[in-house]
Amino acid sequence: MASSNNPALERYKNAITAVASVAGAAMLLRRLVAGVLPGTALGALLLLPPASIRRHSVVIEEFDGAFYNRVFLAAKAYVSILLAAAPVPLMKASVPRGAGAEQITLAMHPGTAVVDVFDEAEVTWRLSSHGGRRRGAGADDAREVFKLSFDGQHKDMVLGAYLPAVMARVAAMSQEQSQARLYSNEWGKWRPVRLRNAATFATLAMDDALRKAVVEDLDRFLGRKEYYERTGRAWKRGYLIHGPPGTGKSSLVAAISDHLRFDVYDLDLGGVRSNTELRKLLIRMKSRSILLLEDVDCAMVAARRREAHGGHDGSRSSTSSKHQKVTLSGLLNMVDGLWSSSGHERIVIFTTNHVDRLDQALLRPGRMDMHVHMGYLGFGAFRELAASYHGVVDDDHPLFPEIEALLREVEVAPADVAEKLLVTDDANAAVEMVAKLLRGRKAGIEEDGGYVRQKLQAGPRYAQPATLPRASRRSAVVATRPAVCSEEMAMDISRRQQRGSGRRGQGGVLGGGRGWR
Numbered sequence: 001m002a003s004s005n006n007p008a009l010e011r012y013k014n015a016i017t018a019v020a021s022v023a024g025a026a027m028l029l030r031r032l033v034a035g036v037l038p039g040t041a042l043g044a045l046l047l048l049p050p051a052s053i054r055r056h057s058v059v060i061e062e063f064d065g066a067f068y069n070r071v072f073l074a075a076k077a078y079v080s081i082l083l084a085a086a087p088v089p090l091m092k093a094s095v096p097r098g099a100g101a102e103q104i105t106l107a108m109h110p111g112t113a114v115v116d117v118f119d120e121a122e123v124t125w126r127l128s129s130h131g132g133r134r135r136g137a138g139a140d141d142a143r144e145v146f147k148l149s150f151d152g153q154h155k156d157m158v159l160g161a162y163l164p165a166v167m168a169r170v171a172a173m174s175q176e177q178s179q180a181r182l183y184s185n186e187w188g189k190w191r192p193v194r195l196r197n198a199a200t201f202a203t204l205a206m207d208d209a210l211r212k213a214v215v216e217d218l219d220r221f222l223g224r225k226e227y228y229e230r231t232g233r234a235w236k237r238g239y240l241i242h243g244p245p246g247t248g249k250s251s252l253v254a255a256i257s258d259h260l261r262f263d264v265y266d267l268d269l270g271g272v273r274s275n276t277e278l279r280k281l282l283i284r285m286k287s288r289s290i291l292l293l294e295d296v297d298c299a300m301v302a303a304r305r306r307e308a309h310g311g312h313d314g315s316r317s318s319t320s321s322k323h324q325k326v327t328l329s330g331l332l333n334m335v336d337g338l339w340s341s342s343g344h345e346r347i348v349i350f351t352t353n354h355v356d357r358l359d360q361a362l363l364r365p366g367r368m369d370m371h372v373h374m375g376y377l378g379f380g381a382f383r384e385l386a387a388s389y390h391g392v393v394d395d396d397h398p399l400f401p402e403i404e405a406l407l408r409e410v411e412v413a414p415a416d417v418a419e420k421l422l423v424t425d426d427a428n429a430a431v432e433m434v435a436k437l438l439r440g441r442k443a444g445i446e447e448d449g450g451y452v453r454q455k456l457q458a459g460p461r462y463a464q465p466a467t468l469p470r471a472s473r474r475s476a477v478v479a480t481r482p483a484v485c486s487e488e489m490a491m492d493i494s495r496r497q498q499r500g501s502g503r504r505g506q507g508g509v510l511g512g513g514r515g516w517r
């Protein structure tokens, strides 16, 4: 048995007494502060047990491997609702490019936190950011992380009820905002942009048989889940939409997106810095979505020009250039490979003004499932435009017979006619303007302005030096109008206007093929 005057025992007793008195003093202090400062942060803080015991956290990263983390995306959307009501002193506000103030979205600034209350329990969302802008490259490689922290006793509630409720709330919100979204790629990430074109199959003037064929094909595609599962094929479909400028190719993409309620990922190949980045972008597309590549012929010219300059990764070796090479077939193969193993219900759409300039391999039967030709305006489509813009359905309209005859003789893009119909609310004056436009075309008089001429002046999307970021490229177009495809396009349009090479008023469809291979 140990003696009471054992020095070691004495030291232990003193230590216990000292700890007890410090703990006692701390408890006393907490009680005092809580009494003096009830409800204050300091009072609350001092009353809480040590942080290591008190708080539990869930870390939610932006990416789950190569994929976007769906919990992160939901958290981001949910937090933006919280921020609108919370007394958070520092927030970020943004609006999708081209959208109005009604679409302002709030986001947390890295390093800040916002508190939410659920079932009388407090949970704290904190955002942090890792990595960042590489100097000189202009690249934003920062990755964001949410940390959700809460009192340890609420762990089951947070994991079993709170997080599922957050996911459900965000899912319900996106169903409410049922309009499909448009994304474009910038510095390797998809960013939402405002939907430029809200066309639907009801507002799109096109050949009736063609519209029916496209809609039936889409519906068949949607209904074939079992077929794709049984045959082990990726559940995807490819469309090549071609025709002269202003005939409604982009409008058809918007109509398809509206019909299926699929988001559109508008891929700017000129802004893709490497094949690795392209793979990441493709992997990060959601299911039930459309991959759109507009003006593909020009996109490929831009991509080849970039290769000739050694690519965007800073490397100039020929091996690296080869490695960089992106061909349409290569892109499709990549899409095929990636989508076979992840996601479903996806569509690829290529548009072009120059189907004759496309790689023959792409035009091979069965490579793209359906080829859709959007042609110049026919009388049937004109009547649809007149009806949807002005409610003119009267076949006895005095100018209709003349317009019908003129449309058989001259080629005019639906965009040019739509523009005339929009000039005034007076239906008769609008129809008269269309007749005047057609008479002028027949007489060989070219008006100033008009959709096709403006498009010609601005050049196609890829007539920009691919080394500049997209915002600067826009101003570069205005300042210098460099011509990758625009000169050829100018010649092509004037040739067409002189001898009329586009098919008028019909449009057509080819395919029902067996997939891209």
Ligand SMILES: Nc1ncnc2c1ncn2[C@@H]1O[C@H](COP(=O)(O)OP(=O)(O)OP(=O)(O)O)[C@@H](O)[C@H]1O
Pocket: 197, 203, 204, 205, 206, 243, 244, 245, 246, 247, 248, 249, 250, 251, 252, 353, 374, 385, 414, 415, 416, 418, 451, 455
């Ligand atoms: N078939 C159409 N029916 C209704 N509106 C049309 C049609 N074609 C064009 N338009 C009108 O013209 C505008 C331009 O059309 P759109 O961008 O769809 O043509 P596009 O063929 O994609 O042209 P581009 O080859 O220049 O990209 C649209 O905003 C739309 O208002």
